[in-house]
Amino acid sequence: MAPQNTGLGPIKQLSADLIKWQNDEALPIWLAEGIDLSKGECFEAIDLVDRKATDVPRRARIVPRQIYSFLEGARLGWNGPAEDIAAGLFDWFTRTYLPKAGYIAAAANLNNEIVDDTFDLYNQAFALFGFANIAASVQSRKALAEEHAANLLNFLLENYRHGEAGFREANPDKSPLCSNPHMHLFEACLAWEAVSDDPVWSALADEIAELAMNNFIDPVSGGLREFFDLDWTPMPGDKGRIMEPGHQFEWAWLLCRWGRSREDAGALVAARRLYDIAWTYGIDENRSVTFMALNDDFTVQNPVARLWGQTEWIKAAVALAEISSGPERDAYLADIPASVAALRVYFEDAPTGLYLDKLAPDGSFADEPAPASSLYHIVCAISELDRFARSS
16 A cells, blocks of 8 residues: 555545435346336346346345345435335345245246255355344334344354354355355344344354454464365365455455454454455556456466455455554555545446456456346445445
8 A cells, every 4th residue: 555645535536426326226127127016026137238237137136135235225315215125135035045944045927936955054154144134124023123134143053053153054064164155144143233232143243353363363464264174274275275355455444443342453454464365466467457366476377357356345445544653644545545446346337236246367347237136236335435425
């Protein structure tokens, strides 16, 4: 980072501009084409040509993300029917994706038939996150959301608990174990802390934070790995070497939140190092965007740049600016406009309110629909930027 004095005026304007885009362009088209309000359902993606929803199976993970996006959008000033959307999606989600097995199935088709009933810890994490948002904002569904969350968490603890810490990916065991689902479980636990007095959520958040600092993060380099063997040691071979810059930023954001709430200096030190790695090695100098993956020696493993990586850069820069002072704070502040500019690259050539997703090394974008899953990343980044702009 190159320290420079960046005033908050431009940052406040960036926040206002992004909120306007979200409220006036993005949420309206995702309501019109990405949601069937009469059925309480949502769709996987919106085609960039005809601007209509795609007729493909809906992954479970997109439903809690859309619940969050519309509820948080309303908090940021969107005047659409956010609570009705969230309640309808919650009812549909629990009716369709929660089979008798007790966990969230992976995908359902347009007839609401489960087409992929596999267990994926990632989907369970997002279900818990979505339930927390329902409990916080939709009073008519709060008790049900709490019940579903408790049942799902108990199911995970009984059937997928890892002997050391965290959770397994399969039962019977199957490698690799993954840090990414735990990151979103961490996020879900922090969301539940805000709405529940049950100590189980804080205890699990603490456990995941410790797992991240003791096992996910390399003790020498400070970088966070993605894939692990069954004993939480790095997965053998090239797979165990993968470190994703976007996830370095995302974990930095989460560890800042957790570290501040627990007054844990070690978490804040780890967050700064994660940010430094992602910023130094994970941003393409030519495209000025965060790309997909590094090896553990910080050489580039995958140069494709996904939209979501830019949103995590924004969130991490904001979080670290909040805990820093002097030239260090100025450096993080200077990174906020750069990260917002990186995100806007994905809006420029897309239809109003939509976005592109995969940027190749040659500067071209993949020809594909706008994924619903990315809206959550965008709204969350806008929310964090807005909160910082208002409080600073």
